[in-house]
Amino acid sequence: MTSPTAMTRDELLEFAALDSYGLLDEYEAALYSRAFHQATPSLQRDVLELQAQIAADETLLPKDEPSEELRTRVLRAVNLAIEQDTPTPLASIGRDVAARNNANNRQAAHTDASSGSFIRFLNANFFWRAATFLLAGVVIAMAYVLTDAAGQHDRLTMAAIQSDVEQVEQLVGPTLRTYLADAATQRVVFTSDNSDTAVWATLMVREGDRKALLIAEGLSPRDDDRPYTLQVRDDEGRVHQIASIDGRSQLLGTRVEVDLLAYGANATWEITSPDGVVLTGTMV
Amino acid sequence: MTNDENPKMSQQDWMLMHRVASGDEDAVEELYDRFGALVFKVSRQLMPTRAEAEDAVQEIFVRLWQTADRYDPRRAKLVTWVMLIARRHLIDRMRRSAVRPTPATLEGDPSGSTTDRSPDNPPQDAERNAELLSRIAELPELQRTVIERAYLQGFTLREISEQLDAPLGTVKSALSRGLNRLRERAKKDWAG
Structure with missing residues (x-):
């Protein structure tokens, strides 16, 4: 295992070379990223220069040249992708559905105008349905954000940010936007082995200050009121408890501090209940 | 560039x-x-x-x-x-x-054990990596193996470390040194 401590100049340059060939895995890339941030400006310039030299170096590449036809094909493919792109205001899906529900509710209310309690029921029901649809939209966006390690996520992130993140922030905390908008945010995505349960979570960690936001949905309150635990098993099997989480069926946000790289490349991230592991996480 | x-x-x-x-x-x-x-x-x-x-x-x-x-x-x-x-x-x-190129198929050798045997392969396929592979062949064994698997076949360093039962640091250093050597050698050839 590579130590997560600061790198020497030679180590950083070695990592930089391998990074420019795309040969670092997620963990190594995160180590490299941190070391780069910590390096002096002069060393950072050297790293950028070395990587650019490697990237532009054609001496190891075949001498074939692309055809002119390929240029046309590529431009056509990109333009087609641009045309088909709909940076959907995903979070607004909830609003559209809510608007339809609202109309339906009003219609229902008209058909039974004598029942005040029924109208109140519809209004209350509408609120929760609208909230659920709204959350569903954002959760879909979040799911993309958190699972697409390669990067399609930023467009979706922006779509989510454009509309109703403010409302989601009321549930998960006001710092959500700073994590979503930061391309350097590291992520651990948690999934359940049990496909019957609609539980998911993600831990977003800011590389600079190691502040993290855990977002989860479906961690129902337990009958015994005991909390869930966010923990990590390091490379040697030792368990480190990071935070306790009170259950809430809806979206929840918990702020924690965590050093993603301190536990080794094979660390296992878990959210547990007193009954056992609920979710296991993977760094993406 | x-x-x-x-x-x-x-x-x-x-x-x-x-x-x-x-x-x-x-x-x-x-x-x-x-x-x-x-x-x-x-x-x-x-x-x-x-x-x-x-x-x-x-x-x-x-x-x-x-x-x-x-x-x-x-x-x-x-x-x-x-x-x-x-x-x-x-x-x-x-x-x-799922099928990764072997050195043989990268060179276009018809005896290669994986892909690249389809009839639409143009003849120039045979030579596209020949120069690189001849340079790789001159490297020490570990560097050669690691470069073939990482650089040309897309295995991660961790996978190679497990395949070779060698420490990750050793694999990383061999890869880095081997790639440096290849680049230096290729630059000399180009300049010459």
């Missing part, structure tokens, strides 16, 4: 990627004209046929458009960013295909 030596160039590159992200067709053309040949060559190196390399180039430029708004000139020069996206995409493609 690395003409972005100064802050002004970095700013221009950032602007270019900003325009690409917004779907500006002229910007996409400029991006292709600057890096299309390079991306094609690396695709040609790692894909078994010219047709697959061309498909990969298309996908890579779509990917570049999708990720353009993440480009940060403080973290990488544009050529580095473009080639990193390209190499990662190609490595993913190789991993998805």
Whole structure:
């Protein structure tokens, strides 16, 4: 295992070379990223220069040249992708559905105008349905954000940010936007082995200050009121408890501090209940 | 190629990627004209046929458009960013295909045990990596093995470490030293 401590100049340059060939895995890339941030400006310039030299170096590449036809094909493919792109205001899906529900509710209310309690029921029901649809939209966006390690996520992130993140922030905390908008945010995505349960979570960690936001949905309150635990098993099997989480069926946000790289490349991230592991996480 | 030596160039590159992200067709053309040949060559190196390399180039430029708004000139020069996206995409493609090229198939040897036997392979396939492979053959055994598996077959360092039962640090150093040696040797040959 590579130590997560600061790198020497030679180590950083070695990592930089391998990074420019795309040969670092997620963990190594995160180590490299941190070391780069910590390096002096002069060393950072050297790293950028070395990587650019490697990237532009054609001496190891075949001498074939692309055809002119390929240029046309590529431009056509990109333009087609641009045309088909709909940076959907995903979070607004909830609003559209809510608007339809609202109309339906009003219609229902008209058909039974004598029942005040029924109208109140519809209004209350509408609120929760609208909230659920709204959350569903954002959760879909979040799911993309958190699972697409390669990067399609930023467009979706922006779509989510454009509309109703403010409302989601009321549930998960006001710092959500700073994590979503930061391309350097590291992520651990948690999934359940049990496909019957609609539980998911993600831990977003800011590389600079190691502040993290855990977002989860479906961690129902337990009958015994005991909390869930966010923990990590390091490379040697030792368990480190990071935070306790009170259950809430809806979206929840918990702020924690965590050093993603301190536990080794094979660390296992878990959210547990007193009954056992609920979710296991993977760094993406 | 690395003409972005100064802050002004970095700013221009950032602007270019900003325009690409917004779907500006002229910007996409400029991006292709600057890096299309390079991306094609690396695709040609790692894909078994010219047709697959061309498909990969298309996908890579779509990917570049999708990720353009993440480009940060403080973290990488544009050529580095473009080639990193390209190499990662190609490595993913190789991993998805399940059949990875062996040195024999990379050279186009018909006795190779995996892909590249389809009748549409043009004759030049046989030579596309021959020069590189002859240089790799001159390296010490560990460097040769590690480079073949990581650089040409898309295995991660961790996978190679497990395959060879060698420490990760040893694999990483061998790869780094081997690639440096290859580049130095190739530069000398080009200069000579």
